[in-house]
Amino acid sequence: MKKQDSNKIDKIFSDGLSDAENHIAFHDADWDAMEKMLDERPARRGVVRRLTIIAGSIAAMLILALGWFYLGNNDKGTKNNKKPDLITKTGQQQATRSKTDDTTTNRGVQLQGSKGLETDNARMKNEEPLLAETAAKGKSKKQAGSNVNKDAIYTANHPKSKPETGISNGDKKDSDLIASANTNTNTRDRNADSNLIASANNKVDISDGPVKINQTTLINDIGGRLICLTGVSKPRFALSILAAPDVNGVGSFNNGRVGTSAGVMLSYRISNKWSVTTGVSYAVKPYAANGDQYKRQWAYMPATVAANCNVLDVPLNINYQIYSKGKNSFSAGTGLSSYFMLSEKYTYTYANTTDVRKMTVTNQNQHIFGVANINVSYQRQINSKFNLIVQPYLKLPLTEIGFSQADLKTTGVAVGVGWNFNTGKPK
Amino acid sequence: MGEAELQNLIAGCIKQQRLDQKMLYKTFYGFAMGICLRYAGNRYEAAEIMNQGFFKVFSHLDKFDNGKPFKAWLGRIMMNTSIDYYRNNLKMMYNDDIDEAAEVANDDMPDRKLRYDDLLAMIQQLPHAYRTVFNLYAIEGYTHDEIGELLGITSGTSKSNLFKARDKLKKMIADADNLPGQYSGTAYTPIVAISTANLKVTFLGNGIIR
Numbered sequence: 001m002k003k004q005d006s007n008k009i010d011k012i013f014s015d016g017l018s019d020a021e022n023h024i025a026f027h028d029a030d031w032d033a034m035e036k037m038l039d040e041r042p043a044r045r046g047v048v049r050r051l052t053i054i055a056g057s058i059a060a061m062l063i064l065a066l067g068w069f070y071l072g073n074n075d076k077g078t079k080n081n082k083k084p085d086l087i088t089k090t091g092q093q094q095a096t097r098s099k100t101d102d103t104t105t106n107r108g109v110q111l112q113g114s115k116g117l118e119t120d121n122a123r124m125k126n127e128e129p130l131l132a133e134t135a136a137k138g139k140s141k142k143q144a145g146s147n148v149n150k151d152a153i154y155t156a157n158h159p160k161s162k163p164e165t166g167i168s169n170g171d172k173k174d175s176d177l178i179a180s181a182n183t184n185t186n187t188r189d190r191n192a193d194s195n196l197i198a199s200a201n202n203k204v205d206i207s208d209g210p211v212k213i214n215q216t217t218l219i220n221d222i223g224g225r226l227i228c229l230t231g232v233s234k235p236r237f238a239l240s241i242l243a244a245p246d247v248n249g250v251g252s253f254n255n256g257r258v259g260t261s262a263g264v265m266l267s268y269r270i271s272n273k274w275s276v277t278t279g280v281s282y283a284v285k286p287y288a289a290n291g292d293q294y295k296r297q298w299a300y301m302p303a304t305v306a307a308n309c310n311v312l313d314v315p316l317n318i319n320y321q322i323y324s325k326g327k328n329s330f331s332a333g334t335g336l337s338s339y340f341m342l343s344e345k346y347t348y349t350y351a352n353t354t355d356v357r358k359m360t361v362t363n364q365n366q367h368i369f370g371v372a373n374i375n376v377s378y379q380r381q382i383n384s385k386f387n388l389i390v391q392p393y394l395k396l397p398l399t400e401i402g403f404s405q406a407d408l409k410t411t412g413v414a415v416g417v418g419w420n421f422n423t424g425k426p427k
Numbered sequence: 428m429g430e431a432e433l434q435n436l437i438a439g440c441i442k443q444q445r446l447d448q449k450m451l452y453k454t455f456y457g458f459a460m461g462i463c464l465r466y467a468g469n470r471y472e473a474a475e476i477m478n479q480g481f482f483k484v485f486s487h488l489d490k491f492d493n494g495k496p497f498k499a500w501l502g503r504i505m506m507n508t509s510i511d512y513y514r515n516n517l518k519m520m521y522n523d524d525i526d527e528a529a530e531v532a533n534d535d536m537p538d539r540k541l542r543y544d545d546l547l548a549m550i551q552q553l554p555h556a557y558r559t560v561f562n563l564y565a566i567e568g569y570t571h572d573e574i575g576e577l578l579g580i581t582s583g584t585s586k587s588n589l590f591k592a593r594d595k596l597k598k599m600i601a602d603a604d605n606l607p608g609q610y611s612g613t614a615y616t617p618i619v620a621i622s623t624a625n626l627k628v629t630f631l632g633n634g635i636i637r
Contacts, residue, residue, distance in 0.1 A: 007565070007593065009596050009600070010593075012540075012541065012600070014565055016546040020464070020543065026456050030460075030474050033478055037478060037482050038445070300471045300475075357468075357472070
């Protein structure tokens, strides 16, 4: 605190305004508004609780989705391999045997993809139907993750081979490359391997050393028989730029006002049907309604409140592909958005006065997962990398939005372009 | 209100007893509103700020130290709520640099006593930034450094805003005689302007109809 100086103007106002109590009469309307605020207090706790439950539900959904994703991958491996456990064990046992018995091990097969995958063991046993089994395991997932398109799991079964022969199943999710070739011949030589691999019509380098395969995505038929191929990579990540005109309304869209939204979204495909999307979009949301349509308790209820808000919308959605044929596909999505209210400009009008009050609130309100998203997307493939997107959407508030505590709903149609930026190269 | 009675009232408010809350509200209504009216642009804003302030009071009354004067505590909450309101409206502020404003000479100011309502009306006409700084400096007694810290501005800006405020108030005081008598900072429906053309039409219309 300072020492009071002797400025006359300061003194006039300091003295003149000091006995305010004697000039101000009590107004019941103010207490009524106060009472409403006090009554509203428990409800606010309810909102916090509700938001906590929603956040927890989202976390649970994500965990389930991720769990399903991993399980789904393991299931795929099982489909490709009728007896994965048995074969894996067999492979391991043989590997052990090959170490102890030098005569049974003939050669190794080396598969050279971009990951530098190589075969660990290649073994043949003359007295057993299973003559050759090659298992190649990739290196770390981190390495594989950088180039998912070149991952492949392929199994080639010789016509006369027994069904129990197959491949050992590793973690095939982008990282492991497992090749297994089975034949019923009692001799296993390089030609057998070379035929097998050559028939796959890939670059094969046959030499005295390990057989090298320079391309890892293999689809082929050997002797008109089964070729089982999995892991033909589809793009996992997609970036999209969307822009939308939309309608914003408080409570309903009866008095809706047109706003705009534009943003960048990133999608991650967790399976053929499911994907998650997040991103950020900047939205201009004008809306207007009567004062009593807002949850905020004003000391003096305005007749109308018009708003123009600039909002950062950060969604987290999960999408399911309902239909896909040719170049067209339809998806449905749902999730939650977080609104970061960058600025909120309000204009209040009152019933018994021409006085118009204006107010601006900046960076005060954030609604983490405060808005539910529902959308349907139509995508049309332009080429392997790009597609057109048309996405009608609806945003429903789970909490009161902004300083005025509005039940702010938004609906619109976003149009944009998607880019699959790690597209595979399926043959 | 005696100290014991106030303590009982506070105890009742802590227990969320509505009658005690209303009594406390009514008791300090004039004091609280007096502060908020100085910081707000009109009565609507003042009432809203005051209720937000009282809401804080009722929410944190259990933390109030009974050994300290309640009125000062309440006043500080009202002031802080007013400053919060100011911060929320920063985009509308005038934050001039010190170079743009100079100290107003007030030697020629006559000694005079103006009515509370007139003074309030004048202070409410100031831009929000000037009003806030003037309140904090001239009435609350803060230094420019303290004001700068409170409002997130430099002490130079605080000085500039104070000088600008004084300049505007000085002009208003000089024109005080021209202020309409019924103009009041506490009025519900201040008449901004009356068109004489409309008055004539109304008058003529009434004459014809009657």
